[in-house]
Amino acid sequence: MRAITIKQPGGPEQLELTELPIPEPQKHELLIKVHATAINRTDIINRETPLGYLQSPILGVEVSGTIVALGSETSYKVGDSVMGLVNGGAYAEYVIMPAERAMLVPEKLSMAEAAAIPEVFLTAYQTLFWIGHLAPSETVLIHAGASGVGTAAIQLAKQLTQAKVLTTAGSEDKLTVCRSLGADFTFNYHHGDFARHILEATNQQGVNLILDFVGSSYWHQNLASIGTDGRWVLIGTLGGNVVSAINLFDLMAKRIQLTGTLLTPRSDTYKAQLTKEFSHVVLPLFSDNKVKAVIDSVFPFEEIQEAHRHMEDNKNIGKIILQVSSN
Amino acid sequence: MRAITIKQPGGPEQLELTELPIPEPQKHELLIKVHATAINRTDIINRETPLGYLQSPILGVEVSGTIVALGSETSYKVGDSVMGLVNGGAYAEYVIMPAERAMLVPEKLSMAEAAAIPEVFLTAYQTLFWIGHLAPSETVLIHAGASGVGTAAIQLAKQLTQAKVLTTAGSEDKLTVCRSLGADFTFNYHHGDFARHILEATNQQGVNLILDFVGSSYWHQNLASIGTDGRWVLIGTLGGNVVSAINLFDLMAKRIQLTGTLLTPRSDTYKAQLTKEFSHVVLPLFSDNKVKAVIDSVFPFEEIQEAHRHMEDNKNIGKIILQVSSN
Structure with a gap:
């Protein structure tokens, strides 16, 4: 699969598209075909000065996409459209997500909007x-x-x-x-x-x-x-x-x-509890159009360097989305 | 009554014994004949650089003593031995205490020990x-x-x-x-x-x-x-x-x-709630000898300057008590 890693810690020019094996889901994990991911400050920090709290060489902490395989039985099924936080690895065509971290994409939302939700x-x-x-x-x-x-x-x-x-x-x-x-x-x-x-x-x-x-x-x-x-x-x-x-x-x-506080380095348990409460309290507000994902721009996967530069220019209003696949 | 005020902001030499009228209790207040008070860092700060959060020209924030008058009916009665926080005015022969701030002195405790409890x-x-x-x-x-x-x-x-x-x-x-x-x-x-x-x-x-x-x-x-x-x-x-x-x-x-955090400038309501919970949870531990007031030394009322110097020397182990009256 195609994925984005860094050559060495540094500027946006260090980001490169590489070929890596599709990861395999373990127990209680989902394999997701990624539709979109989004750029976060934590990605820039990880690009510049890897902090070591993410195991994955692939950057990115959130996705929207479609479940293509399950590591074990969960309440989700293959084909569900989900969004959520991942432990790194989001800038890729496929990513592993702990099942308790997944949220069904609310009705009426596009997959680009869904990718704009989890982290922020x-x-x-x-x-x-x-x-x-x-x-x-x-x-x-x-x-x-x-x-x-x-x-x-x-x-x-x-x-x-x-x-x-x-x-x-x-x-x-x-x-x-x-x-x-x-x-x-x-x-x-x-x-x-x-x-x-x-x-x-x-x-x-x-x-x-x-x-x-x-x-x-x-x-x-x-x-x-x-x-x-x-x-x-x-x-x-x-x-x-x-x-x-x-x-x-x-x-x-x-x-x-x-x-x-920082969200990314927190435990799986913490993120699962937060996801659960958020799903219950906030997700209905998206379906009711009371809350919306604010999207600044959508960059094609290949333009990851430009996407990072755009965030560093500090001119975005809302989220910068990276479209990984078009289907 | 005799009371201790400061001539002007400064060192322990600014503390002086003066004669002031006995205060009068208002509604929901107690007039207490003070047995003992104790020295606190907040008194030293007020002596050096009055912060303005205490209304009273008389220093001191805690006492033990005997109720001699009630501003209105409360669950306390004249003659009860009580201890508690006051809004300044503790270095004196008589002091006003909001009734909801008073705690009955636990059995087996001396009045000097009782004066060592409220603030710390x-x-x-x-x-x-x-x-x-x-x-x-x-x-x-x-x-x-x-x-x-x-x-x-x-x-x-x-x-x-x-x-x-x-x-x-x-x-x-x-x-x-x-x-x-x-x-x-x-x-x-x-x-x-x-x-x-x-x-x-x-x-x-x-x-x-x-x-x-x-x-x-x-x-x-x-x-x-x-x-x-x-x-x-x-x-x-x-x-x-x-x-x-x-x-x-x-x-x-x-x-x-x-x-x-600071305790002294907090609201009457806050102090009342804290006093209530503390009375319920902790005071029984004093009667059971599981918790004790640790007293470093007891100074006569007239030796207030020495008492302040002793705290500033930082050699005390536990509380420095000021004995205001002997009965």
């Missing part, structure tokens, strides 16, 4: 509710509102709670999309310090929850934007890893809970 | 269980094990869970006390990096929970000592507030939850 929606759900404990009457600040996780988080916060959603993004087009998805307040970060505006929009109380994909460059503004007893979930460091001086007493004075 | 035991309980969610089979690292909160936390962790308790302290005498209270592993921080020893004692897994009173000087060792999905509760910064160069990705890679 499960991450947004986990971050908002399992870690962030967002409550109905609260306020949440979602950075990078037009990113894959951002567009998912805005919708989930609005559909599953009455929370007030505040977002930042880097262009007027992106802010328009955020508002169309339900954001109550948007701010273009190129227009200066967002903290003052967040405080104004929250009656000087600050927000109850921050979804932070940015890290160090936003540290001080986030600290100023968060309210007493606020939860701050750190899920990315697009603005850098290292904060030059953190005053720990600031965390005590506001009684802040700062939680770092 | 409620803080330890809140930190271990409400914030730290310590589970029975886990491991917890308690720094400053011989401090007031440390001695309380070691006992509560051992009595209320089967957790493995690891502690650090600064002298062999202190470590001996920690072990006598139930600590499973002790380390003298003057003997170098504790992280290596903590990892050895936890099969290289790191601890599930850290109670951190130290802050910046322990930052990197704590980061090395904590396990994946660990909770790290920051309740003091004896080793400094400011950490230079924090790498946020470290928090993500281990999925650490770092929570800052």
